[in-house]
């Protein structure tokens with residue numbers, strides 16, 4: 001946040017800024033959102049060690065049942081949009097489920113995974129939120145989240161948006 005303010009100031013007052021700095025920026029809208037990015041980084045230690053440096057996270061008014069979006073770009077920072085009204089009504093685990101799912105797309109570059117085992121989704125990357133299951137097996141889902149990387153992005157070279165939502169039947 002501080003860095004982006006400095007950068008904005010510089011764009012206005014200095015005239016020229018290295019193009020790379022404006023494209024690959026880190027800007028998380030609120031501390032409320034940032035604590036989940038920090039928790040994601042903390043949990044990555046001893047797994048696949050993620051230090052997030054290029055990411056934009058912001059609130060948006062998304063159409064029900066969409067709760068989050070991840071826009072992945074090949075030439076600029078990925079952008080996560082979090083639905084304002086879902087966030088307002090969500091508890092800590094529900095917020096973490098949503099943020100870790102979007103970070104799975106935007107940082108780990110994972111796609112959706114629809115696989116279930118005994119009806120239970122095997123991954124937090126299931127296309128819809130799975131708060132009931134996530135609350136019952138947080139460690140298992142965190143282990144699975146960090147166990148796979150780049151299953152989607154590695155194979156492609158184009159911008160894409162992941163649309164993720166609620167499914168009350170899950």
Ligand SMILES: [Zn+2]
Nearest residue numbers: 127162163164
């Ligand atoms: Zn998704």
